[in-house]
Each structure stands twice: as structure tokens, then as C-alpha cells.
Amino acid sequence: MKILIQKFGGTSVVDEKARTAVKDKVQQAIRSGYAPVVVVSAIGRKGAPYATDTLIDFLKQVNLSVNVREQDMLMCCGEIISACIMAATLQKFGFNAMALTGGQAGIITDSQFGAARIKNIKTDDLRHLLESGVIPVICGFQGMTENHGKFTTLLHLVWRLMPKKLKFIPMWKAL
Secondary structure, eight states: OEEEEEEEOGGGGSSHHHHHHHHHHHHHHHHTTEEEEEEEOOSSSBTBTTOHHHHHHHHHHHOTTOOHHHHHHHHHHHHHHHHHHHHHHHHHTTOOEEEEOTTTTTEEEOSOTTSOOEEEEOOHHHHHHHHTTOEEEEETTOEEETTSOOEEOOSOHHHHHSOTTOEEEOGGGOO
16 A cells, blocks of 8 residues: 655645645545545644644743643644544545544654654554545644653654655645
């Protein structure tokens, strides 16, 4: 199975027109013989209601010295919203898509909130979804500690998600 990981930033999923363009990229990948994995960032840029920067600013209005754990949890919210909206968009166009948190996608990290590092990526569930014709829509910058109790941010999700044979399209070239 040829896997194509497509990463889309916040402005790529900000409105219906942008999400339709993402759908077109996913459809193009399928037509080219790939099983796509979609990774999305939180919707929009600073000022947009669910953008990461907006959520962090809101949290800091409540407490300037907020615990990094709570900041990471809030950042996950924007990513989850984006993944759900993008999966719903793909479903609207007849695709079998499923939104997944980083933890649900098998991303296991250490417990360094604010600067987590990937310890392991369990790809069995993702491979099963792909083999079943499901398009995973994964929250970017998320993982879960081994005890499945804490969400943490991480970098480089895409590079460690699948085997070396993947084709990666950076978000700035995706649309």
C-alpha cells in the first residue's frame, strides 16, 4: 500500500472553500493510487476563534503563569476541532474519514509538557484503518503518554508516523 501523508495548516482548513481544496488534494491522492493520511493544525491564525494562538491568549488572560500541562490540553482542543471539521467535510463528499487525536493515532510521547518528544508510534491501528478504506484525519502536534492520561505537544509527527516509503507534502505546498 502506498501511503501519502498530507499536512494542512490552519489556513488550509479555515473555511469551506479551503476545506474543499483540501478535499480535492485528498481525492487527487486517491486517484494517484495512494492511501491518504490527513494531518491538520488548528483552524485559522491568531484571532480566529479556535486558532492555537487565540486559545493560548485566552488562557493567559485567566492566568499568566498557567501550568504547561493545562496549556497543552487547551492547544489540543483547537487541533481536535479542526480534525473533526475536516473529517466531516470529507464525509460530506462521500469519503470514509475518521478524526483521530494524536494518541488515538498511536503517537506515544514522554511526559515533558510543552516540549514532548516521541517515544514510539504504534501504526497497527492506522494501517488497519487505511486497509479498510478509512482516511485518518489526525490532529497535528499531539501525542499521548504511555499511561494514556496526558496529552502533550510534539513536533515532527509526520516524519515519524509511517515507514520510510511515504511521500510527504509540506503544508506550504499542499494547496
